[in-house]
Amino acid sequence: MEQLSPLCRAGEWSGGDRIGMDGTRSGVVAVGPACPRVAEPRLASNRWTRTWGTEFAYLGHQPINYALGFIPGYNAAKFVAAQAGISLNPVQNVLAGKSVITVGGPSVLGGLNALGSAYYAVSWQAFVNAGGTSLKALPAAGAITDLGKIASSAGTIANVLNTASAAFDLYQCYQIK
């Protein structure tokens, strides 16, 4: 497993910010040199074909974040939590906050994703308040109101953005190995 050099600046190593949602971490101390984004030498594993160290662990982290992003409102909640310095990255948290990779992911994707997610939630609720209804109550597509269509479109855009940022992160993960 890759070890963090003691000369590295604390705080600069907190990665996993796949779509710029983790915000600025508290406790960042700008003392000493920043960690280079160059893979350090690792011992070859006699068991696994890949020994990426912490970057490898990121592969356990990324798909779960991707799937959680399909829960309406999750990315919006994550975005808000990140502003308060709270990380909603389950695998990263389980790994004791150990950083995985410093992904310079496109923050704009994260923001748009959160916006789409929140817009979906609000318009969905407006749709329900406007006549709406349990999921089983609507008999056919023709019964969907304009609000419902807007909610659906916003939700789909959020899902596509979630996918795009996950694809970007996968690529980044392989580039840094």
Added chain:
Amino acid sequence: MRNAIRLYCFWYGWLGAVGFSLWYIAAWLGDASLPENVWVVEFIFLLHSIAAIATFQRIPSGNLWQPVLAITDKRIRLGRLLIGLTSINFLVCFCLLGGAALEKDVSLQETAVYLVLSSFLLQNTIYIGVHWALRPENLFSSSLLKAISNPIGLLFPKR
């Protein structure tokens, strides 16, 4: 087009479940590995994401899709059982990863990452397969579907 999407997701779910089951078994045996080429991973991710976006389509009305299989009580029980078992399996693997992290057992962490990945993708594909085979309206309660369709909506008072 709609029928093609339906069948694609159905078959992706079940064939993917077979593939990820093999990967999961390999993870337990210590033989799991990842593709060397990022584009192989991206291609698999593309196949998965097409199914995921169709499956988790955010639409505030239900029942626009027909189930691929005929609905029977036995199939519904089996579908729920499969989703439940694979979900529990994933949670166990996730706890194993947490345990490995607490123990600072690097070797076990590597094993656990593969287990988390494979069990998670297995759970995902099983869900996708069951979702399109039987449709969630037949699997879950209306209140659960409403809650999961818009968790933020739970925070708003109903008029």
